[in-house]
Amino acid sequence: MSSREPATDAGGLGRRRFLKTATAASLSLALAPLRSAYGQAAAGGGDTINVALVGIGAQGRVLMDAMLKIPGVRFVAVCDIWPYARTYGQRYLKKNGFEVRAYESHREMLDSEKDLQAVIVACPDFWHAPITNDCLRSGHHVYCEKMMSNTIEGARSMVRTMRETGKLLQIGHQRRSNPRYLVARNRLLGEAHLLGRITAANGQWNRAVSADLGWPNHTAMTSEQLAKYGYADMHQFRNWRWFKKYGGGPLSDLGAHQIDIFNWFFDTSPSTVIGSGGRDYYTGHEWLDNAMVIYEFKLADGMARAFYQVQTTTSAGGGYFEQFMGTEGTLRMSENPKYTQIYREAAAPSWDAWISRHLIAAQKAPPKSDDDTAADDKVDARETAELAAYYLPVILSKAIHQPHLENFFNAVRGKGTLNCPADEAFKSEMSVFKAIEAVETRSLVTCQPSDFIA
């Protein structure tokens, strides 16, 4: 990782590569209005794809495990500035049948690896844009973890580089390839209009207090090594998510996935956001440790408001989910099926047709209580009748990231389009940046449609 800023010219490229890049850029600019232009590679590539993984931290390892289950993915290189993680990745892949070369710098890797086709970027957020842009400019397709960047400028540069190079850039909002989410969005909301008019949404990711990450003493990097890659010290390197220089804090780390679902399911971007939050518990961190924000979405049939909260000091409140509430029903989605539920309002039309088509399934009735009065547990006459509960029978029998990676590799093979290309992801990233701004300024932030176009 040698460059901190996105490259802005072709000075470092060979003549052949420059011509190739320029041609691709011209072609991609001509197709600029078409989203699908960035979603599919040219057909004709072989089924085996040579892949490098940049960043072998917690998220990189999750992606590595998911990729090991995908046929046709051949690991050829790993890259991480931390020798401890680098060696782990190299040995882990060797155990799984891949002899890979290990690099400290992504630039060195790109210069050395001639048969590379795709790069998976899972390093800390502030490195996403420089590395992704370098990889795209080197002619590789990229799968980059969210957030795209810790800055709007960084995220925007990634979209622009994707357009210039014509290469694929998938952002790791993995819910967009999860069949459970696809069916919920396209079939339950789109085809069946199961919820009626959606007037509100809420989402959350609450988790308990956790200690900062440490490291084995003998594995610590020197100050010079850390400074070379922009880190103040080993503690900040290991706990980069909590520091503003490197990441976006909990609203970005946890909230980005779910705020993306608001945008995706509503099929639009928010018009305003207001919020509150703060660093009230963890004294050694820079980023807020709790936040509550409210978005306004102008939908075709009226306004919908979406509340989102992230708490890092309590796991209360039912885990992590995104919930959409309509006049006829409510859909609570989560990557964890145990948090997923669908509720039908008493006055809603029958859902039997959707049950018979297996879009939803009736919840098994809980055992009846011996106490007859338990069935009528309203304490106030104004209460609405208890909603009938249903569940989503769609299953995902793979690791949650695997379908999104498969979608990326299929697009690289020319067999499909990306489910979350960078220009689409940028809209959600901007929604997160707006929420952070609202929390930090304690004000109502207004969003313009142009804000969401990179």
Added chain:
Amino acid sequence: MSDSQNNTSDCGSMLALLLLRVWLGVRAVLTGIEKFADSRVLQVPLLDAQGKPDSSGAMVEVTQKFYSLHSYHAIPDSMKERFSQEPLLPVFLTTPYYAVLGWALIALGIAVLLGLWTRASLFLMGLLYVSLTVGLILIKQDGGISWLAIHVALIAIALSLTKHNRFALTRT
């Protein structure tokens, strides 16, 4: 009472017994068959409105009921567990009882339906329900006891009408 009145009364009694035989027979046969029932969860492709696999490739879990000899279970496991803790229900009695319960219900149900030794079949069916009642009394399942009492009462009525038995394979 005139002959025509007697004939009408006999016809009504004959129909009453026939109705009871059908009800008790169907009840016993299906209850016995259900003891061979189980369910399995299948994963099948979710279909779109045109009947083609959904574009997401989604698979759905569908619960399917099936019957097999291998699935035989005389009573629910939870109830079996409770019976096993009863001193008056020793294993050497309950084990053979569980083994024949389902088959006995089916056999007696068919016999009552077809009118095969109707009187004896009804009586044995009544004894079977009494035996079930014993277990429920011990575990204090008053609701179940009441249900079984209704069955036994219906059998008793049927037995009192056996002289009007018709549409039967055997006379008694």
